[in-house]
Amino acid sequence: MYRLLTNCAVTVDMFCGFKNMKVIMQLLSFVACVWIVSAAENEIFSSTDQVMQLVEEERYLLKIFRNYITIEEKNLNVLKGILELLTQRSNSEDSEDSEEAMSNPVAAFKLIQRMRIEWVTMVNSTKKSIYEEFQVILHSDILKIPSNEDIAGAALGLFSLQEIYKLYPDDIVKGTFFGEDEAYLVGNIAYKQDKFQLAFHWFLYSLKMLNHPDSRPSIRVVTKEILLSYLSTSAYKFGSLPVAINYTKQLLNLDPTNDKVKHLLKSYKTLQQTSISYYPNIFKLSTKSHNTYEALCRGNVPQKTIRRQRALSCRYSTGGGNPRLILAPLKEEVEWNEPRIIRYHDIISDNEIEILKNLSRPLLSRTMTKSGILNTLVSQSVFLDEDNTVVVRVNQRVADATGLSMETAEELHVQNYGIGGRHEPHYDAGFDENERIATFHIYMSDVKIGGATVFPTVGVALQPKKGSAVFWYNLKKNGDMDLRLKHAECPVLVGNKWVANKFIHESGQEFRRPCSLSKWE
Ligand SMILES: *[C@@H]1O[C@H](CO)[C@@H](O)[C@H](O)[C@H]1NC(C)=O
Ligand SMILES: *[C@@H]1O[C@H](CO)[C@@H](O)[C@H](O)[C@H]1NC(C)=O
Numbered sequence: 001m002y003r004l005l006t007n008c009a010v011t012v013d014m015f016c017g018f019k020n021m022k023v024i025m026q027l028l029s030f031v032a033c034v035w036i037v038s039a040a041e042n043e044i045f046s047s048t049d050q051v052m053q054l055v056e057e058e059r060y061l062l063k064i065f066r067n068y069i070t071i072e073e074k075n076l077n078v079l080k081g082i083l084e085l086l087t088q089r090s091n092s093e094d095s096e097d098s099e100e101a102m103s104n105p106v107a108a109f110k111l112i113q114r115m116r117i118e119w120v121t122m123v124n125s126t127k128k129s130i131y132e133e134f135q136v137i138l139h140s141d142i143l144k145i146p147s148n149e150d151i152a153g154a155a156l157g158l159f160s161l162q163e164i165y166k167l168y169p170d171d172i173v174k175g176t177f178f179g180e181d182e183a184y185l186v187g188n189i190a191y192k193q194d195k196f197q198l199a200f201h202w203f204l205y206s207l208k209m210l211n212h213p214d215s216r217p218s219i220r221v222v223t224k225e226i227l228l229s230y231l232s233t234s235a236y237k238f239g240s241l242p243v244a245i246n247y248t249k250q251l252l253n254l255d256p257t258n259d260k261v262k263h264l265l266k267s268y269k270t271l272q273q274t275s276i277s278y279y280p281n282i283f284k285l286s287t288k289s290h291n292t293y294e295a296l297c298r299g300n301v302p303q304k305t306i307r308r309q310r311a312l313s314c315r316y317s318t319g320g321g322n323p324r325l326i327l328a329p330l331k332e333e334v335e336w337n338e339p340r341i342i343r344y345h346d347i348i349s350d351n352e353i354e355i356l357k358n359l360s361r362p363l364l365s366r367t368m369t370k371s372g373i374l375n376t377l378v379s380q381s382v383f384l385d386e387d388n389t390v391v392v393r394v395n396q397r398v399a400d401a402t403g404l405s406m407e408t409a410e411e412l413h414v415q416n417y418g419i420g421g422r423h424e425p426h427y428d429a430g431f432d433e434n435e436r437i438a439t440f441h442i443y444m445s446d447v448k449i450g451g452a453t454v455f456p457t458v459g460v461a462l463q464p465k466k467g468s469a470v471f472w473y474n475l476k477k478n479g480d481m482d483l484r485l486k487h488a489e490c491p492v493l494v495g496n497k498w499v500a501n502k503f504i505h506e507s508g509q510e511f512r513r514p515c516s517l518s519k520w521e
């Protein structure tokens, strides 16, 4: 990130040579220094819950800062008092002939004791500064504040929301004040990620904020020159040459003597004369979906699915006469019949959910998938063992609902999604000798917007509902992987998404889910 910002500033300087470069470099290197100091390994952006804790952290840091200033002010007042006193004494003695005065043994004694005691008091008081102590506190606390990677990660989360839900900066900032500097930073990150269209829109937004400034205080790092030059390069890199030319012209209007900009404009125009005449429209985000996953996330559920879903049913289940369920039968809903995807309602209580979250919070750590991190999955997770009775109870309920053995199942896997938190299409099985035969996916929160579990091959999108769970077999009865059960978690647009997974394995289920030799089951 340090390189990102300084590089950008240098790039801009190269062809627009704006005047207050020095101030900007100072600000940027200030930001960069803070970032280097705080390059911690924890990634806050990958858990909404941790982001929420930052609010407290910020309040705490403000309190320390305020206390520090209060104490320093008091200290300074004491010092001013001493200065006043010493000045008065010194002046009153200056008025006399000093040689005469010092020949008086009593006056000489007074001077000696004053020099000794009062000045030592003064020196002692200046030592009382808590500046160093404050530094120590701040430096230990700065480790808890977001790191470099958090800023980039949070920005990538915004980009994935924009890409999947087709959102312009104005749509995504709705209801939040987002200033020109913030938008400029987001634009920079997009630019570095080669997301030139998104970068362009963030710079455009930043320019709008710059031209219609809010009354809010701002350091104001970004200038019109910087934005115009970035708008022009982003448009050029996206392939929209006429737009690049337009912004380069505007840049030249600001400083008609700038030779670098003149030269750039000339080379763009030459290029325009020699190149093809089709240019993509950078102002309009494409509304085409790359795949069914994204379409389902946006709520484009196929017609056939809607028709078929009407035929699906709801019923009470006692798990085939399980004594634990006879008095409290499960509310079972068939979300899809072939392959079977079942939803259980009210499978876990709010209180149990809160306990599971409380157990998980201190243990959450970034989830890795085999295909790498950042771009496919943004969440933090933890496996909970059976030390807590609630975990035991939930595992038992999964066993009762599914009729499967939990002997070889994995520990309960609790997950909290982060900014733009998602998990791209994947299979739960396919890693192991002893495969994950089935998945029991418990929703521990409602999600206001986004965050559905989607099955692109089947064409089903399931919205999280707190306290409910969905269940499916990853393997067919013959032991082959059921390719129809590829699934994904859509990005969370608004909300805090918590889930708990129970991954149930093959071994131990021989008498519970009889296998089949048929190729089709
Ligand atoms: C100055 O501070 C030292 C150590 O903190 C202390 O021993 C000494 O008495 C102080 N002197 C005065 C004049 O306050
Ligand atoms: C050039 O930019 C101005 C201001 O952003 C805009 O109003 C105008 O439509 C643009 N022209 C073209 C050809 O893009």
Ligand SMILES: *[C@@H]1O[C@H](CO)[C@@H](O)[C@H](O)[C@H]1NC(C)=O
Residues within 6 Å of the ligand: 351, 354, 355, 358
């Ligand atoms: C969970 O933790 C919070 C905060 O520490 C506490 O107030 C709450 O009572 C806990 N809930 C349960 C069910 O233990």
